[in-house]
Amino acid sequence: MSPATVDALVAQARRTLTTAGIASPDADAVELAAFVLGLDPGEVRLRMVLRAPVVERDATRLRDLVADRATRVPLQHLTGRAYFRRLTLAVGPGVFVPRPETEVTAGLAVEAAWAAGPAPVLVDLCTGSGAIALALADEVPGSTVYAVELSPAAHAWAVANRDRLGLDVDVRLGDATTAFDDLVGVVDVVVSNPPYIPDGAVPLDPEVRDHDPEVALYGRSADGLAVPLAVAARAARLLRPGGVLVMEHADAQGETLPAALRATGEWGVVLDHLDLAGRPRTTVARRALVGHPAAEPVSRPTLGP
Ligand SMILES: C[S@@+](CC[C@H](N)C(=O)[O-])C[C@H]1O[C@@H](n2cnc3c(N)ncnc32)[C@H](O)[C@@H]1O
Structure with a gap:
């Protein structure tokens, strides 16, 4: 034969x-x-x-x-690898497979980091495999990059990717909504691709529904925005005045997420961006200068006689 x-x-x-x-x-x-x-x-x-x-x-x-x-086992679980910007990441069961649309989110964060000046401090909230944080460390020379992930399994993938790629990222295990007490008011750019699928909107693709971890998918409210808004509130605490938040969202959230951020009064300019398929995908918000914790006087003048 x-x-x-x-x-x-x-x-x-x-x-x-x-x-x-x-x-x-x-x-x-x-x-x-x-x-x-x-x-x-x-x-x-x-x-x-x-x-x-x-x-x-x-x-x-x-x-x-x-x-x-x-x-319908995900292609990336069979090969054990996922391509993300200039990197090849190791992925498998227990970690969200990075998506092409998130490369656009990461690109917006890279541009914001370049614009922040020399030696920017960058934070990736909800890092999963470490994709965005590692891309930042790879593409923004002189930066200091931090990342946090809630799931111990996903955190282990991020640490393994960091060590294999030899990129310098401080990858912590923890809750993004309370993380980095040591970085309050000093971060130049926060980027996040949080879980944002509305509860009950179960994805049709078996690759997503049956293989991506639930904690990576659902935003824990009917509109899917509970987790993203809690993460954005933490970002507002971490960013310096004028610092930038870059946050991915579902295509149906292109108006609701920016509107919810504007309503907090914590953000100055809030703009939404399209992905490569022309769908609303990423909100970029600049931290307001007024009302920022770092803009408050350290000690108040004494009143009275
Ligand atoms: C949509 S995935 C994105 C992963 C990665 N950033 C990417 O773009 O490929 C969301 C990630 O957030 C993590 N996560 C969910 N809630 C979290 C929280 N409160 N704090 C930290 N990470 C969280 C999930 O475990 C998952 O890894």
Whole structure:
């Protein structure tokens, strides 16, 4: 029997994944082949053109992974890796898989950090795999980056990613709504992709519904904004006057989140931004100068005679 070839295996994988309802069957088939063969996707496509042979052991491994993917196990759980801006992160059960739209949120935080001047202090609240915090440490030279995560399992992934990538981030285990007492009023940029799905709005995709941790998904109120607003309130405490909050949200929250932030009186300019698909995705808010704890006088003048 002649050996399997890359093109035939990928074509079969594509058919299987299409039948299973996978949204990106071609990209997933090529990524799984790349993972099994130890190549990058471009090299896989070149070998498809050349109809390069594949040894039986690799062909069997690829068919098994495609079968798992067809049961809607996330692609990134099968390969153990997720691409995020310039980084490749390790991911798996117990941690939220970073999404492409969050790369836009991270990019807005990077721009805010660059604009903050030399040696900015940056905080990622709800860090998950560490994706945003590690991207900040990678892309903002001279910055000091902190991150916090509530779930011990996710925290362990973030620490492992930090150590493997060799990036300098202080990754803490804790609650973002009370974290960093040591950083009150001194942070230049707070970024967060908090859980924001409205309670009861169970995601349709099995990859999300059955594999992302619940604590990573639901915003703990009917509108999904309870956790995001509690996180934003903490951000307001941590930021220096004029500091910037960058917060991701659901596309349906593009007006409600900015409106809720404006209503607190803690924020000056509040603007919303679109993701690459043109959907409302990220709110950027500048901490007001008036009413900021750091703007209060340290001691009040004595009144009276
Ligand atoms: C949507 S995921 C985002 C993870 C990561 N920032 C990303 O963009 O890939 C939200 C994360 O927030 C964490 N989380 C939920 N509530 C939290 C809280 N009160 N304090 C800290 N982390 C929290 C979840 O465990 C999860 O890792």
